[in-house]
Amino acid sequence: MDVTDEEMVRLLLARDGPMPERSWSHSSEGECRYSELYQGEPCPWCEAERRRREREEQPPR
Incomplete structure (x- = not known):
């Protein structure tokens, strides 16, 4: 399959929807x-x- 990166991202977004927001792994549900x-x-x-x-x-300093 010869697909550009931009096209692959577009296809994945169409298939899976937008990526979820960044969450903190251990505490993403509240407490660790x-x-x-x-x-x-x-x-x-x-x-x-x-x-x-x-x-x-x-x-920033």
């Missing part, structure tokens, strides 16, 4: 879905995502 594994300790992945969001929200 793995919280019971850490038994009261914060999930390291969720903590890293929280720090990343904080950095993204800060204005």
